[in-house]
Amino acid sequence: MTNQVIEAICSRRSIRKYSDRSVETDKLVTVLEAGTYAPTGHNRQDPIIVAVRNSGIIKTLSRLNAGIMGTDSDPYYGAKVIILVFVPKVEDNPNAVQDGSLVLGNMMLAAHSLGLASCWINREKQMFSTPEGKLLQERLGVDPAYEGLGALSLGYPLKPNPKPLERKKDYYRIID
Numbered sequence: 001m002t003n004q005v006i007e008a009i010c011s012r013r014s015i016r017k018y019s020d021r022s023v024e025t026d027k028l029v030t031v032l033e034a035g036t037y038a039p040t041g042h043n044r045q046d047p048i049i050v051a052v053r054n055s056g057i058i059k060t061l062s063r064l065n066a067g068i069m070g071t072d073s074d075p076y077y078g079a080k081v082i083i084l085v086f087v088p089k090v091e092d093n094p095n096a097v098q099d100g101s102l103v104l105g106n107m108m109l110a111a112h113s114l115g116l117a118s119c120w121i122n123r124e125k126q127m128f129s130t131p132e133g134k135l136l137q138e139r140l141g142v143d144p145a146y147e148g149l150g151a152l153s154l155g156y157p158l159k160p161n162p163k164p165l166e167r168k169k170d171y172y173r174i175i176d
């Protein structure tokens with residue numbers, strides 16, 4: 001069986017090369033809204049989503065992330081939009097990671113359905129634990145009790161999506 005949602009789920013890929021085309025604000029807002037419709041444990045809606053288009057802040061994010069990664073390359077692949085997701089510490093909300101991950105997943109699918117491309121980028125927890133990262137978190141208006149969960153690089157893809165990767169054979173089972 002298939003439909004548009006299933007097709008979008010099965011054709012999404014992590015994209016690491018973006019064109020120079022800017023992401024229109026209405027599309028960005030649609031992606032962010034889709035993130036807010038992710039379910040959260042006890043409907044706490046704790047995750048905080050911050051979309052960054054400011055080139056200076058993007059440079060700082062890239063430098064901080066590359067510093068953790070130990071490279072000189074841009075971990076966000078030159079994307080013009082970086083969407084950060086922050087969550088409370090697990091001690092404050094045991095569902096924090098699950099909630100934030102669903103937000104990121106919703107946004108990746110929404111982006112793909114609109115012809116945009118994205119890639120989950122890691123290391124935000126470590127980045128926002130550094131002194132410079134803590135200051136940046138404050139500048140972004142995010143409660144210091146929160147920590148970075150993950151990010152998306154977002155943009156228009158340079159090329160059509162490659163085919164989906166093969167799934168392992170025993171990924172699921174049905175027990176009757």
Ligand SMILES: Cc1cc2nc3c(=O)[nH]c(=O)nc-3n(C[C@H](O)[C@H](O)[C@H](O)COP(=O)(O)O)c2cc1C
Binds near residue numbers: 012120121
């Ligand atoms: C939790 C998580 C962390 C990831 N971190 C990165 C990352 O830091 N950099 C990156 O290029 N891709 C990252 N990815 C993307 C994965 O490499 C990608 O999803 C995987 O290779 C499968 O490819 P696909 O998304 O195209 O199916 C991450 C994905 C997840 C779910």
